[in-house]
Amino acid sequence: MxxxxxxxxxxxxxxxxxxxxxxxxxxxxxxxxxxxxxxxxxxxxxxxxxxxxxxxxxxxxxxxxxxxxxxxxxxxxxxxxxxxxxxxxxxxxxxxxxxxxxxxILLPNLPADEVPEGKTPEENEIVRTGGAIPVLGADAVPHWELATRYNLINFELGNKITGSGFPVYIGKGAKLQRSLIQFFLDFNTAAGYTEYLPPFMVNAESAYATGQLPDKEGQMYHATEDNLYLIPTAEVPVTNVYRDTILKESDFPVKMTAYSPCFRREAGSYGKEVRGLNRVHQFEKVEIIQIVHPEKSYEVLEEMVVHVEKLLQRLELPYRILRLCGGDMGFASAITYDFEVYSAAQQRWLEVSSVSNFESFQSNRLKCRFKGADGKTQLVHTLNGSALALPRIVACLLENNQTESGIVLPKVLQGYFGGAGI
RNA sequence: GGUGAGGUGGAUGAGCGGCUGAAAUCAGUAGUUUGCUAAACUGCCGUACGGGUUAAACUGUACCGCGGGUUCGAAUCCCGCCCUCACCGCCA
The missing domain is CATH 1.10.287.40 (Serine-tRNA synthetase, tRNA binding domain)
Incomplete structure (x- = not known):
């Protein structure tokens, strides 16, 4: 607000x-x-x-x-x-x-000066790209076929147990999830982020404070009996740690990271957009959040972008960083960088992270302020980003690293995974 | 699920119709003092929306979980809701 x-x-x-x-x-x-x-x-x-x-x-x-x-x-x-x-x-x-x-409450956040003009995703600005796009053999297949071939993920089983968009990870598929989560959290905490394991359900007050309510009510699963919402991202519970607080300047920067499953109803999607892991109702994600002095937020934004970029480099995935145009940005964001990785078998870019500066838009509702050197209270700036969302990372890892003899995992994961590949 | 207790400022906690925006203590902060570590003493120390000022000072209103009510007047009395804690039951 x-x-x-x-x-x-x-x-x-x-x-x-x-x-x-x-x-x-x-x-x-x-x-x-x-x-x-x-x-x-x-x-x-x-x-x-x-x-x-x-x-x-x-x-x-x-x-x-x-x-x-x-x-x-x-x-x-x-x-x-x-x-x-x-x-x-x-x-x-x-x-x-x-x-x-x-x-x-109807007004979205104001875009920063460097946000490009534009209305559609085509008008997003490519800031930079990294990593090499692999050349796959003629027999290369998309990740959902690989997942079945190696019995890593069972989508039909999810249909039976819950419904579409709730994949079941099995064996090495499950362990790959755990390895990624562990790697991300280790990497984030090494960079000074404090790890949180938050509640996966929140009350209406929390959902309102971070802006999920009332704007995106339909996006969240709602347990009406208890009036609690399943979190669509760890951003909601973790940012609410600082709801109704007044910080001191010496508290800055507040850096938090959290793993959580994310639940999204994702109404209105269809076709190959939702095939396999491209879009699901429940997925795993590790989030990073910072609460900072208003004068520092753009510096911190760059730092966070570089941080996420390093993760992708460690995973040895081809990626590109986009600066979203005004029309494609989220409601609460002043500036957003999207990170996409290239899915070599589907031959398309998939979004795996989104790093945003909300400036004081979120803190205004959150009532998170700080007392400055002049003794006046003013709103803090909040930023967050995914570091990282798992499903599409997994999709790319499987597709891009497929060989006739199996899937080769990047070095950084091998220790966590307990093996060189699948 | 049952029974009981309770929600007051950063924390502990007093107040139980007007003298209370709220004692006291702790934490925080500025300073004084003693040779350091440390201690003692003194001042300051809630938030929001207004007025006022170059900026202050000063000043009006609201806020003691939330929403209503009684009253000239409510943190204090009444009603509803939410939440927390304790014990019992059930259970990972």
Whole structure:
């Protein structure tokens, strides 16, 4: 959620920025400013009357103490009259405030200056690429066939137990998952991230604070009996560690990493987009999160991008880093870098990580602030990224490293896996 | 699932209709002092939205889990909800 003060400081510039994000109702900016002004005016009137009532009530107390019953009664009459004036003001204040928040919540975060213009994924900017795209033999097959051939993943079994999009990992397939998780967590903690193992379900308050509610309600599985949501990413529980807190500058940077399964309903997908591991309802992911001083967030963003890049290099996978264009970015993000790895058998790029700076958009709802050197509290900046999401990494590892005699794993995984390949 | 207790500022915890935005202690912070380590003493130390100021000072309102109610006046009384803890039952 944006701060009203940001809109007020430069409404026209905000509208321009919203346009870049492909937001269709820039007029809401003026509406919000109007509502805020109205709210202030109403509150000023309300406060004034309330102040008179408070003063009068104290007088009554003193008169009663002195035994001046008649005097007290006279003031009581006056207070009753004021209270009648107060009621409509209170109603319109609550109503205006509700409208203000309801409208403000519709505005996406503003894109950073370096975010490219554009509306579709085709307009994303390729920042750099790395690794070599392997040349596969004519008999190369996609990962879902390899998974079956070596009995690593059973998709049909998942259908039986739960439903489509819930793959069952078996034997070496399961161990590969565990190896990757272990490797990622080790790599992240070595870089100074503190490991968390968070709850995999969250309450509505937490889901709201990180922005999953109300925007993406349909995306999450909801256990209605207990009103809890299955997390779509570890970002939700882990970022909420710092909900309603005021940090000191010396607490920066807060660096957290967490493994979790992620649950996503992913309505509306179809065809080869969802084949095999390309898109599933439950998958494993290791997330990195930082909470930092606002002046440092872009520096930290670069650091996180390099960190994720190193992971891909260690895995020896061909990758590319995209800077998303305004129209393709997420609602809460000020800038996002997507990481894609090349799936050699499917001959397409698959997204495996997304690193974003939310600036103060998330911390505003999260109420995560810090007290600066000047003694003023202000909002922190939050950033997060996947490091990494497993399914598509597994897809590429299988496809790109397939040989006639089996699948060769990158060196970095061999120790974790307990073998050179499958 | 049953029974009981309770939710107060960063923490512990007092207050149980007006003198309480809230004692005290601890932590934090600024300073004084003693030769260091350390201790003692003194001041400061909640958040949000307003007014005010170059900036402060100062000042209005709200907030003692959340939402209602009673009252001239509520942290304090009443109702509903949420949550936590303890014991019992069940269970990994």
């Amino acid at each position: 944006l701060q009203v003060s940001v809109l007020k400081a430069a409404p026209e510039r905000v509208k321009q920025q919203l346009k870049k994000k492909n937001f269709k109702q820039p007029e809401l900016v003026d509406r919000i400013i109007g509502l805020d002004d109205a709210r202030k005016k109403i509150q000023a009137g309300y406060d004034e009357i309330q102040s008179k009532i408070n003063t009068a009530s104290k007088e009554i107390g003193m008169m009663m103490g002195k035994g001046d019953k008649a005097g007290a009664e006279a003031i009581k009459m006056q207070v009753t009259a004021w209270k009648l004036e107060l009621e409509p003001l209170r109603e319109s204040m609550v109503e205006t405030e509700k409208q203000l928040v309801d409208t403000l």
